[in-house]
Amino acid sequence: MPTTLAKQYDPQEAQHRWFSYWEERGYFNADPDPEKQSHTIMIPLPNVTGALHMGHALNGTLQDLITRWRRMQGYEALWMPGTDHAGIATQAVVERRMLEEEGLTRHDVGREALVNRIWKWKDTYESRILSQLKQLGASCDWRRTRFTLDEVCSRAVRRTFFKFFDDGLIYRGKRLVNWDTYLQTAVADDEVFREEVDGSFWTFTYPVVGSEEHISFSTTRPETMLGDTAVCVHPSDERYTHLIGQKVTIPLMDREIPIIADALLAKMDMGTGAVKVTPAHDPNDYACGLRNKLPMINILNSDGTINENGGKYSGMDRYEARQRVVEDMNAAGHYHGVEERKMELAHSDRSKTPIEPYLSDQWFVKMDDLAQAAMDAVSDGRVRFYPQRYAKTYLDWLGEKRDWCISRQLWWGHRIPIWYCDTCTEAELQQAFDDRDDVVFRRDAEDRCWLICSETDLEADCLGPGHTLTQDDDVLDTWFSSALWPHATLGWPDTQHDPPLDDAAPASDDGKNHVLDYFYPGSVLVTSRDIITLWVARMVLTGLYNMGDVPFRHVCIHPKILDGFGQTMSKSKGNGVDPMDLIDKYGTDAVRFTIASFAGETQDVRLPVGYECPHCEAVIAQTLEHQTMIPAGGEKPRIDCPKCKKSSQFSSPWFDPDPGEAVARVVSERFEYGRNFCNKLWNASRFALMNLEGYQPGPVDRSELMLEDRWILSRLSRVVEDVNTYLGRYQFDAATRAIREFTWNEFCDWYLEMIKPRLRDDELRPVAQRVLVSVLDGLVRVLAPFVPFITEELWQRLNEVAPQRPVIGSEDLSPAEASDSIMTASWPEIPASLQDSGLEDRFERLQETIVAVRNVRAVYSIPPATPLKLHMRCDESAAGEIQDVSSQFENLAKTMLESVGATVERPSGAASFSLKDADGYIPLEGVIDREEELGRQQKEADKLRKFIEGHQKKLSNANFVERAPAEVVNDVRETLAGLQKQLESVELIISQLSDS
RNA sequence: GGGCGUAUAGCUCAGUUGAUUAGAGCGCACGGUUCACAUCCGUGAGGUCACAGGUUUGAGUCCUGUUACGCCCACCA
Secondary structure, three states: OOOOOOOOOOHHHHHHHHHHHHHHOOOOOOOOOOOOOEEEEEOOOOEOOOOOOHHHHHHHHHHHHHHHHHHHOOOEEEEEOEEEOOHHHHHHHHHHHHHHHHOOOHHHHOHHHHHHHHHHHHHHHHHHHHHHHHHOOOOOOHHHOEEOOOHHHHHHHHHHHHHHHHOOOEEEEEEEEEEEOOOOEEEOHHHEEEEEEEEEEEEEEEEEOOOOOEEEEEEOOHHHHHHOOEEEEOOOOOOOHHHOOOEEEEOOOOEEEEEEEOOOOOOOOOOOOOEEEOHHHOHHHHHHHHHHOOOOOOOEOOOOEEOHHHHHHOOOEHHHHHHHHHHHHHHOOOEEEEEEEEEEEEEEOOOOOEEEEEEEEEEEEOOHHHHHHHHHHHHOOOOEEEOOOHHHHHHHHHHOOOOEEOEEOOOOOOEOOEEEEOOOOHHHHHHHHOOOOOEEEEEOOOOOOEEEEEOOOOOOOOOOOOOOOEEOOOEEOHHHHHOOHHHHOOOOOOOOOOOOEOOEOOOOOOOOOHHHHHHOOEEEEEEEHHHHHHHHHHHHHHHHHHHOOOOEEEEEEEOOEEEOOOOEOOHHHOOOOOHHHHHHHHOHHHHHHHHHHHOOOOOOEEEOOEEEOOOOOOEEEOOHHHHOOOOOOOOOOOEEOOOOOOEEEEOOOOOOOOOOOOEEEEEOHHHHHHHHHHHHHHHHHHHHHHOOOOOOOOOOOHHHOOHHHHHHHHHHHHHHHHHHHHHHOOOHHHHHHHHHHHHHHHHHHHHHHHHHHHHOOOOOHHHHHHHHHHHHHHHHHHHOOOOHHHHHHHHHHHHHHOOEEEOOOOOOOOEEEOOOOHHHOOOOOOOHHHOOHHHHHHHHHHHHHHHHHHHHHHHOOOOOOOOEEEEEEOOHHHHHHHHHOHHHHHHHHOEEEEEEEOOOOOOOOEEEEEOOOOEEEEEOOOOOOHHHHHHHHHHHHHHHHHHHHHHHHHHHOHHHHHHOOHHHHHHHHHHHHHHHHHHHHHHHHHHHHHHO
């Protein structure tokens, strides 16, 4: 009995079933196999802060596509999963929650308790993210899942830090950081956003010492006056040259500071031309301070209040101090007005509070040699970017060789493995650590204390009584651990054992890490362009440093998904789209297929979305207002459906809808592309399975193949070749288009239609069935990396009906047993010898003829069921070919081929059409409207004349004939001749129409 | 301010190294209850390839400039 498929594909059911099936059978697992070549992809580790977004969905789809493709090609393909602890992002989320729900700050609970809370958070969100990746169909080796703070990764972090330190690449220095006074932490530049606020621009004066003169300057932050250590003017500013070298008094502090000249800081045409210098609280002033060796006075406490250096203002909040400074300067007669102005102010992305520049001790990695090595790897092609232009971003950034500040004032992260001691002697240290090769120490740069770096934790009392070791409070920049991802996840620095699986000890124990040896270096990194510098560059750098080899050969940079208004999607903009909404609505395969079709090399992709009314399913287009609908307090915002007039809560990054509420989920028309494709594939397969009754495996001789068989095999061969080429270049959009076009416009629209009569014919059926099965088998394989679930479903059904399927690669399509699962099926290898351009051209003529007949039918509104007659005029060679396929005219156009040949005449009262090498006539006595037909032919003739004119113009240009390649000229001549012949035919028709 | 990118049909996007009559999906119009599929089938309309110059026998494609938009970096007392 033939297996029949349900009328519609049920994606949700199939996804659930097949994913478990694959996982249980270990199909995602990758282990070193000397018989095979390795293929490694390291996932760009998602943060454990929240849920998966569209960017992840795109990124994950592409990696899975490549991994499945390579796996089918016979590679041992590892896709390495894991998540990132994401230092500040995660800590900030947990802290914010704690404050909102319990009114507690981290200082209330303490370091250990906070870190414990974050671990709990991590467990929840990590599993949520991983399960979402699985819903996407991600064929990662889940046994190898790593987390940047786990044991394996921690060892790598410690070892790397230790090596850096030992090699003198790590130093401690001062740096002006972005200080978040609310979270009391330093914030990275990329975690700062600028926002326009109303501000004041005050002008004050400082009295010049020993003179009646005053020097005036303007500032937006008067309180920094407390920390001024100079006033600066431009060296060639004649208004001030006589004052350079003199001193002024800061009235409120009664402190004298010099007037200096610095062309880099002072701009003559800005403000008064003179500027106060506060090196400890402004980046430019800091640089100026370094150049001029100015003292640096820190006036802030970490909570944003003024410290003891602020004199009588100490203890005040900085904003209160600002007000008081203005008042006091005014009272002292040094206030010279204020101007209200808008200004851009840096804010912390996490706490949304204004940033203060703040001078602090930080740890740095020297970038000179490390950066150079990483640049070389790209310059000499050991690492290649796709598209290539992104190499520039990488090289430009590394070229600055700015030292990498790796310390963060946080509690969540890898604690810096440095211990301080300022009481012991070198001899004591030597004695204590003499037998330790995992401990090194040296004096700090300012000779204040010993810096002891250790790979393993040191006890505070390990130097014995009298000395106490204290560990540095800071943690490492998140990117420090993610930079090690490609080799850390494979177990480095342990080169003696394989890394653990499912966090259990490794099985093999022969003194080698086979996993690291086998899977490093990786094959390709798939990521988005915004972390080329932060992440990609640093992975190359540490890979070269630790492993002596690049971490991956290729870097594939894919587009970003923008919202319908062309903005990048982000939670702070409120325009995020939850891919789970889409998977729910359209199915995973549909989402994957559509996403793959987005991923080209040039443009970012706009994704207009709408909300689907849960009451009537009407779609309400998302507007910019929707994106900013934030619940202010209690009530969740709602949207109104214009169709059914009901309102509902909606899916949003801002809030979780209330339980039990009907929620308008996000939908997008664009995913119907993928859904419709799956539907088409499903139904084509359904048709095939319905027609496989009595299928018997057996060889097929070439001579038994019909035109359409040879054509579809030729096309399939070509399409597999194209897909290979496109995927090899990471042109996912092109690959998707090629495969869709083949499936829909060739396999379904033509091939299936053409073999229908043979499937009804007992004699012809066996061969038709065999070819049909073999093509469907090949098609399902090619599609598997794109749409794994539906193809597995189809594969299984095919296995029930036709477990023995012809192998297209074999000479006579001899049958072989199909594999148990599409996951273990091999990628189709179809000999290029099946490709036949001549045959494809002839087939195209057949298609054109049929389209032309259908066109006539449509123009004259002839019902599809009414039979037509066709006469074709063409040379004898074409006549034979047309004769051969005459049965298809009837099959596909309900048209009988009455006559064909060079002598065929147009019957009177016939509708006509003209092709490149043949003309067709369809007698329509009584139906045809002469005027209408005449108009139609005139229009055709005009079109042809226009083309002819263009070609003639080209050929009449002597320069073209002389200079263009002969081949091109020839082509034009041939095309012209064809067009002219065609025009003659049309003109003949016109004259006949006019005569009759 | 520096760098990179984009501008092609109503919408979303393709268009290899310059040479075919510039394409697709959606939407639109017209016609379809044929036993795979209305998530479908058939037919069709729709484009001065942002603008201005240039190179070339030939430009959607290369160069220069302009405009608009996007991203990254730097800066903004």
